[in-house]
Amino acid sequence: MRSYTAEPSLPPPGGTPHAPPHAPLHQDGAGPADERTRATAAATGARALQWLADHVNTHAYALLRVTVGIVFVGFGVLKLFPSASPAEHLAVDAATKMTLGLVPETVLLLSLAALETAIGIGLIIGRRLLRPALIAFFLHMGGVFSTLLLLPDAMWQPHSPAPTMEGQYVVKNVVLVAVCLVVAAHEWNSGTGHDAGREGAG
Numbered sequence: 001m002r003s004y005t006a007e008p009s010l011p012p013p014g015g016t017p018h019a020p021p022h023a024p025l026h027q028d029g030a031g032p033a034d035e036r037t038r039a040t041a042a043a044t045g046a047r048a049l050q051w052l053a054d055h056v057n058t059h060a061y062a063l064l065r066v067t068v069g070i071v072f073v074g075f076g077v078l079k080l081f082p083s084a085s086p087a088e089h090l091a092v093d094a095a096t097k098m099t100l101g102l103v104p105e106t107v108l109l110l111s112l113a114a115l116e117t118a119i120g121i122g123l124i125i126g127r128r129l130l131r132p133a134l135i136a137f138f139l140h141m142g143g144v145f146s147t148l149l150l151l152p153d154a155m156w157q158p159h160s161p162a163p164t165m166e167g168q169y170v171v172k173n174v175v176l177v178a179v180c181l182v183v184a185a186h187e188w189n190s191g192t193g194h195d196a197g198r199e200g201a202g
Helices: 032-058 060-078 088-098 105-125 127-150 165-171 173-201
Strands: none
Touching: 032 060, 060 105, 060 127, 060 173, 088 105, 088 127, 088 165, 105 127, 127 165, 127 173, 165 173
């Protein structure tokens, strides 16, 4: 009997060997390299968001007081220029009623401008100016909210409990009050802890 030896099959002349099979693609056409790129981008984005969150959390109280301070400086400076502030007439009318008309309108407007600007600068700078600025802020807000009672025709729509546009301008200040309450609480706690630590050290 004859023995046959199996020889390896060779590619046909002029042909090319079969290429190795490619890695399977996902339904969206993305391969492993694309998956790695997406995973790297997602991890980088997560790290950036975490860094931002940590940074904001560290400087949260400074961020709150500085932003309110900028708002107050802006509103105060506007009152230095005639008719530049949309709240000019509203503020002057309320202040005139509170002072029983004994103070000229020009003096009232300049006083309000100086007060709001000083409050804003105190909030922005902080440190020793922060507590006086906070006290002045809350006193000023008391005057601002009093306009809801002093100027009812301007603050409330007729035959309706809904505020007018001017009334909404006043009511929105509850946000600023809430922010400054948070800042004041933090400042009070910081000062109390500092004083207690100093007494304990003595």
